[in-house]
Amino acid sequence: MTQARSTQVSLQDTAYYHCISRCVRRAFLCGEDHYSGQNFEHRRVWLVERMRLLSQVFAIDVCAYAIMSNHYHLVLHVNTASAEFWSDEEIAQRWTALYKAPLLVSRWLGGELKSTAEINKTLELIDEWRERLQDISWFMRNLNEYVAREANKEEGCKGRFWEGRFKSQALLDEKALLSCMAYVDLNPVRADMASSLEESEFSSIYERIHSVACKGDDGKGEIASLPAKGLVGFLGNERKMQPSVLTKLGGIEFSLLDYLALVEALGQVVRPNKRGYIPPSHNTILERLNMSAEEWLKLSESFGGKFRCAVGSTRELESYALHTNRTWVSGKCAMQACYL
Template identity: 35%
Template sequence: MIAYFLRTVWNQQDKRGQSTLDKRGQSTLIGVDGWGWGGRNEVLFSFSSLWGHTMARLARADVFDPDEVAIAHVISRTVRRCFLFGDDPVSGKNFDHRKVWIEKYLTHFAKCFGIDLIAFAILSNHYHLVLRSRPDVVKQWDDTEVARRWLMLCPHRKDSNGNPLPPTESELNGIRKCPVELAKIRSRLSDISWWMRLLNQRVAQRANLEDEQVGRFFQDRYKAVKLIDEAAVLACATYVDLNPIRAAMAETIEQSDHTSAQRRVEAITGGPSVDSDDGLQHDDSFLSPVEIDEAAEQPGPNLSKSGSRCSEKGFLWFSKERYLELLDWTARQIADGKPGRTPDGLAPILKRLGLESSVWCELVTDFGKLFKTVAGNPFHVDAHRSRQTQRRFRVSRRVRDLIPSG
């Protein structure tokens, strides 16, 4: 087939082309399409040029190891980026209540999956999540716990409000007594792809039913970027939490509705700044703790004590209060466009990352543009390889300019 393709193109070039000299002084035919040929035995173009030098997207399995604890930034957008979670100019309707749906699903999923929810932001046509898979936690659950959690995610029975009912012994035995199915479900409970699959499926079905529509609600494939070092995790979490401010949907963290930052603030202040009857959980008990307390935390999975989240393991080396302070300062730089002095309390954080305040603000503002598949210090990304093909991951030139390697 390839030979036929080359012969066909050669014949077309032979008829339409004109003779010229290449850099080596050899006769070359340049056709109207600009393809060069060095005689019939030598082809001077690469096949990648036929497809615009665009590399195919890597398979998830080539980036994420299901048996490895990994942190990922995931984004899912509605079809054609329509505003199906907010004010839709096409229909003239407001769909803000769908943001409440998503947040309630996130709260429920955090209780059932072996995945830590680090950060989230729900906007009018897409949402951001920062998730940490925890196969080490799932391994600690016995067969009954695995079956129970799965049946709370995919229940056989629901109450009148559509909430899952606790599984019966018969339903539990249907999973516990089938080793193959049990192993499959155990793997799914720490799989970010299954989290996204069930979340998007629930939202899409509910929205289509409400709109009396059929077909796709979300774009084909969600985007996932693997975060491989602490600088990437901090920059990405900040980027996600400040998305409403960056999009001019809010002016402060407290006003950034449907974000993890707002929930963390409410956990400190004791509730929402305004009266709310949306039925949401206005605290951060379902979110991953911020600080990794090396003195208090026991090594290992550190399972959740409350049952409202996967584990008690934090994701940063400083406190929640300091993280919110960093968010507030960064938000002021993004909103005002007038970089000011970095507070003394934040200077050690940026110094540890080896970043200037201006570099930090650019990383947070343009995180989604700067990183595509893997995010981190260029030195760490260069040392990282895809699982199946051992390919290196691309780092943009701008990232190399911003972040010193090493």
């Protein structure tokens, strides 16, 4: 049964979420479609550029992404702290970069409104936009609708392009966040689309390794005046142990080099139900996280099936369930096996 998004998102517990969208009707999001003989590789650029544009407009940062042949993964961070400092004028500027400004707002921006009632109505509308600019659902809606329209136009058809609503998982602690990012970044390798992290194009790991930036906006319109934004950065080796810190971070408290070594180590493990892997080499980075390779492997693999709406320790799951009005969280037993 479909659950309301409000029962899946709890910013009190975490600002990090893993989102997945998949195509319908055997549609190919990207790559070579063997049924029609068409190549849709160029659509990967659509997604990356739109994702980057939206991250400039919204108070939402991208931690990790991977664009596959018929679905994509995103790990998002809701940066509520930044949105609190945006002025009403900046909120209006950001929202109207995506949508046509109502006449009332245009007149307000031009200083033409004199009526108190009209000004109050405009400010109510801007408050609503402020909330939407911190909303994962609105971010994903803008991303998916844009790609669906372009794909349907290209194929000369109508109807749904995406398989219902996007799926989301709350990432409640550092282990969940890093494991999920690793799972997302390894998707091209596991699908045998790449044999190494350096070759995993259209993924965040590839972008981090090669310092690749998308083309972004063409310099026209309101979006050109907004600050450019890349992937969420790594803050280094210093790590705090308070659970609440993860929600407030402007970056990931981990070393980028260590993260790259970690993802490579996970990719070296041969999985019989997956086609690809990275040729093995000795690595001891997992010891610095006080976790064994077996624990990390359990946690990162489970994002594809065992884990459902949220991932974290038992204590953090109980808090998340309380704040989202749940009596239980699916996959709790599987998580207890990983959080030793």
